[in-house]
Amino acid sequence: MSGYQPVPLPSGAAGTSRDDLVAGLTDWVRSRPLRDLVAAYGAELPDRMAPAELLAWLDDFSARHWDFRRRHGAVERDEVAETALAPAVAELVRTAAEALGLAGPCPVPAGRYDHLLVLGGLARSCLDRTGYAAWLVGTGTVEVGEVAALGSFRPLRPVEIERLHLPAGRTGGDPAERAARPDSEHVARFDGGAAWRDAGERAAQLDGGYEVDAMELGIRAAFGCPAPVQQRRSTGEITHRSWSVAVYRPAAGPVVRVLAAPSTEPATRRAHTSDTYHFWAAEVSPAPGARVLVLTSRLYVPFQHCDAIRTLGLGYGCQVETIGLDPGLFPGHGPVELGADRYLQEIRSAIRSIRNLFGVLGELPSGYVP
Structure with missing residues (x-):
């Protein structure tokens, strides 16, 4: 076997x-x-x-x-x-x-990309992935022209908020294991030290919110940008047709966008991964041949990579690579079984x-x- x-x-x-x-x-x-x-x-x-x-x-x-x-x-x-x-x-x-x-291991490619796309998910995944994206950019592991966090108006459930509270005493494993993870001092410096230290306060901010709110919270903390410089959204009550776009300009680093995509089949379902790809592409109009790095969790790499090839590669002529985040990379997290x-x-x-x-x-x- x-x-x-x-x-x-x-x-x-x-x-x-x-x-x-x-x-x-x-x-x-x-x-x-x-x-x-x-x-x-x-x-x-x-x-x-x-x-x-x-x-x-x-x-x-x-x-x-x-x-x-x-x-x-x-x-x-x-x-x-x-x-x-x-x-x-x-x-x-x-x-x-x-x-x-x-x-298993997911090597981080080193190089230059036109766009880094951070995919949404459960509340904790939104914060993990935006934090890891900030580490990739802040350490120079990858150089990117723009960053975009892609989500939707999926309501966050109470259990997602509860899971943002880190168990007491979690140190993230032994020193040798931690040495192989991203530099915790750099993570703290790049995200203002707030990504997980104030978990209770962060949970309170997201109570009653949406996936896109978790993405925005993660971007603000990880990239150190307190408020958007541009913001647009659909009007009326929140439905599967709703959308929003926020643009952040950190003091250092690339422009960051946070998008909530509408569903392409709003009568029957909420927005899914391909909808977020399409909405992002319609918003930014990537140049033919643009190099796109997609960041998700390791478990979802195969299906979200193939969706990216179908929508962004065949649909818009982008070059696509997809990497997965290992939750154990973060200080305060243990291995996830x-x-x-x-x-x-x-x-x-x-x-x-x-x-x-x-x-x-x-x-x-x-x-x-x-």
Whole structure:
């Protein structure tokens, strides 16, 4: 089970052709780790199916076996009660998840990007990711032209606010482990020392708020910019059609935008990841060939990377790379142990995202380069 080689995700680099993308997607869905996961649930990955048929088969298979959210009524990810798996299956899932890009080390690319996009999520993730984005920029690990935090008007739930309070006595592990994390002194200097020190005060600020409020709070703390220099938003009551844009200009560093995207299907659902990509692109009009670095959590890298290729790469001609934040990088955090069922859920998300991307690729001529 431990001998898997990493399975590369499809490339969003410049010059990646349609055929390259098809090959990358096909390699991922036919990979040995995914085959073994399917076998662990009593089936065999079909070899004679065309890629589009295989993705439809995997979508249906994962819906029956790995969609734990729907079993609980399509709840939020953190509301799903853990489903215990047999120890051998759980070990396989974790090993396969690392090979498929959902876990394990995530190297931070060094270089120049035109845009750094920080994706939203639960309240704590919003603060973690904006803080990590500030560290990347402040240390010069990556050089970026602009930063954008992408969220929506999803209401924050009381349990999200409660989880912002750090347990007493958390030190983040032993000294050797902390030495491998971002420089805590620099983090404190760059975000004014406030990112997690005043957790109770921060929780109070977010009570009754929205995901975009958590993103704004994280940006203000991490980048040291107390108020936006520009602000626009939709009028009326908050619905799935609502949107907002705030622009911050820190004393040092790039311009930072915080956007709440509307849903492209407001009658049936709230905004999702692809909607936030589209809204950002419509707002800033990235130049063809613009280099975009997407920052999310490691667990979501495969599906959000494929969504970025579909929307920003094929739709706007951007070059896309995606990295995942390890929560253990932050002072005051310990390692986060996820249930094996969480990995299966997000492998399903990746399958669905790959299927959506493949559907767009099927409409493009062979050899097409965005």
